Amino acid sequence: MARVYAFANQKGGVGKTTSAVNLADALAMRRQRTLLIDLDPQANATSSLGFDKQTVPASVYQVLLHDTPLRDVVQLTDRVHLDLAPSSPTLASAEVELVPQIGREYRLREALAPARDGYDYILIDCPPSLGLLTVNALAAADGVIIPVQCEYLPLEGLAMLMQTIDLAKRRLNPGLTVHGVVMTMYDGRTNLAQQVVAEVRQHFGGQLFSTIIPRNVRLSEAPSFGRTIFQYAPASPGGVAYSHLADELLARDGVV
Amino acid sequence: MARVYAFANQKGGVGKTTSAVNLADALAMRRQRTLLIDLDPQANATSSLGFDKQTVPASVYQVLLHDTPLRDVVQLTDRVHLDLAPSSPTLASAEVELVPQIGREYRLREALAPARDGYDYILIDCPPSLGLLTVNALAAADGVIIPVQCEYLPLEGLAMLMQTIDLAKRRLNPGLTVHGVVMTMYDGRTNLAQQVVAEVRQHFGGQLFSTIIPRNVRLSEAPSFGRTIFQYAPASPGGVAYSHLADELLARDGVV
Ligand SMILES: Nc1ncnc2c1ncn2[C@@H]1O[C@H](COP(=O)(O)OP(=O)(O)OP(=O)(O)O)[C@@H](O)[C@H]1O
Numbered sequence: 001m002a003r004v005y006a007f008a009n010q011k012g013g014v015g016k017t018t019s020a021v022n023l024a025d026a027l028a029m030r031r032q033r034t035l036l037i038d039l040d041p042q043a044n045a046t047s048s049l050g051f052d053k054q055t056v057p058a059s060v061y062q063v064l065l066h067d068t069p070l071r072d073v074v075q076l077t078d079r080v081h082l083d084l085a086p087s088s089p090t091l092a093s094a095e096v097e098l099v100p101q102i103g104r105e106y107r108l109r110e111a112l113a114p115a116r117d118g119y120d121y122i123l124i125d126c127p128p129s130l131g132l133l134t135v136n137a138l139a140a141a142d143g144v145i146i147p148v149q150c151e152y153l154p155l156e157g158l159a160m161l162m163q164t165i166d167l168a169k170r171r172l173n174p175g176l177t178v179h180g181v182v183m184t185m186y187d188g189r190t191n192l193a194q195q196v197v198a199e200v201r202q203h204f205g206g207q208l209f210s211t212i213i214p215r216n217v218r219l220s221e222a223p224s225f226g227r228t229i230f231q232y233a234p235a236s237p238g239g240v241a242y243s244h245l246a247d248e249l250l251a252r253d254g255v256v
Numbered sequence: 257m258a259r260v261y262a263f264a265n266q267k268g269g270v271g272k273t274t275s276a277v278n279l280a281d282a283l284a285m286r287r288q289r290t291l292l293i294d295l296d297p298q299a300n301a302t303s304s305l306g307f308d309k310q311t312v313p314a315s316v317y318q319v320l321l322h323d324t325p326l327r328d329v330v331q332l333t334d335r336v337h338l339d340l341a342p343s344s345p346t347l348a349s350a351e352v353e354l355v356p357q358i359g360r361e362y363r364l365r366e367a368l369a370p371a372r373d374g375y376d377y378i379l380i381d382c383p384p385s386l387g388l389l390t391v392n393a394l395a396a397a398d399g400v401i402i403p404v405q406c407e408y409l410p411l412e413g414l415a416m417l418m419q420t421i422d423l424a425k426r427r428l429n430p431g432l433t434v435h436g437v438v439m440t441m442y443d444g445r446t447n448l449a450q451q452v453v454a455e456v457r458q459h460f461g462g463q464l465f466s467t468i469i470p471r472n473v474r475l476s477e478a479p480s481f482g483r484t485i486f487q488y489a490p491a492s493p494g495g496v497a498y499s500h501l502a503d504e505l506l507a508r509d510g511v512v
Pocket residue numbers: 011012013014015016017018019040044126127128184185186213214215216217219220221223238266267268269384407408409410
């Protein structure tokens with residue numbers, strides 16, 4: 001039975017895609033059968049794994065709007081144990097098209113049910129909004145992993161995100177938890193980063209992963225080659241950090 | 257008659273808010289009567305100017321959904337010539353609530369019409385999506401200013417953004433143009449940044465502002481004090497760059 005985690009934060013550019021993609025690969029390297037679902041119309045997770053969003057045969061759009069089974073859109077990647085359910089630009093209209101549909105918040109949860117036995121982990125990359133795509137992810141997930149950039153404006157948005165998670169827990173998915181908060185793009189030379197980490201630690205306590213992801217240009221270069229950090233620069237500070245984060249996640253899940 | 261510019265890019269965290277807020281202040285300092293409209297439910301522009309989004313008496317939500325006149329929600333700031341139309345968390349539901357409304361794409365354009373005589377510039381900060389809030393901004397604006405972070409993933413999203421701008425131009429606002437593209441968070445030490453700038457320059461030519469905004473921690477610190485870069489660290493690389501950008505914008509507009 002797969003563990004399902006949504007990478008969500010409506011603040012843009014905080015490292016949702018970078019975390020989902022690299023954690024998915026790290027888990028696959030540790031022989032966890034992993035499915036990465038790209039729920040963002042920008043399709044950044046799709047292109048980060050080397051796929052062309054314009055030419056994928058089918059995407060999660062068909063799963064959400066046309067009841068296509070998830071296994072019919074899943075693509076195998078060049079990594080053993082890592083599959084991708086790609087996004088496409090058509091997903092941009094899903095937010096509006098889902099509005100009148102009955103049970104619109106549960107489309108992804110229903111689609112995932114038959115797939116959960118085939119994987120150990122299912123990671124969902126969310127768009128930077130709290131619309132119906134992210135709500136579908138919150139309704140489908142066991143837990144939320146919240147990437148937080150070590151800056152002020154991203155900190156501000158956490159209260160709003162927590163309200164939406166609480167609402168999703170109360171109305172759609174009582175089992176939903178905040179599985180972890182991960183600090184990203186940390187630059188130890190600035191006071192701001194240190195202050196933000198201290199503030200988040202105060203708020204979230206043990207939910208904060210002790211692994212902090214440093215700012216590392218290799219992480220932003222890797223997607224331009226369609227490779228994960230482990231394929232592109234495994235020994236870089238970014239590669240080492242996401243490797244530690246994967247170990248910490250597995251320990252938190254009691255997977256030895 | 258005010259010039260109206262929308263700061264739009266569905267990629268998250270590329271510097272839309274930072275550019276809109278600091279350009280608005282720079283224009284106000286140059287005696288241009290400026291209105292900043294915060295169209296993002298995150299309300300980052302509102303808090304960057306020192307306002308508390310939870311306690312503003314009224315926001316653009318009322319303007320879009322309840323036909324409240326724009327002048328009834330406008331707040332004066334501590335800067336002469338700079339006014340703010342604040343956002344609030346209620347704006348998050350506007351995307352969905354606008355869907356069934358007649359003329360839903362033109363709500364902002366209609367609300368702006370009476371206000372255009374009272375200002376020289378109206379700048380609109382958009383959320384990281386291409387939904388009805390951003391579409392309202394594209395329908396209301398004379399031009400779009402596109403912040404592009406000097407990294408790969410933000411580059412990928414430009415094609416999608418241009419498609420949406422073309423669609424808005426054809427269907428909603430024939431006068432809409434791309435008024436400028438501004439490179440942000442440039443770190444000259446990395447090859448990636450130099451490659452991205454070269455690529456964008458090839459695509460956009462003269463639309464690319466020659467002023468490039470460097471990565472500068474002062475820009476990310478200023479909002480935590482509710483101050484613009486000119487109030488917080490005017491001589492910083494970020495302050496100097498946004499000052500140059502304001503001069504370049506005024507020259508492009510023929511305002512001497
Ligand atoms: N630790 C890091 N160090 C340096 N660059 C990073 C790091 N993490 C992410 N990046 C880069 O920062 C940018 C934003 O990251 P990313 O796209 O993963 O964020 P996101 O939250 O998924 O954005 P969006 O809100 O648009 O979905 C990207 O260009 C990415 O390559």
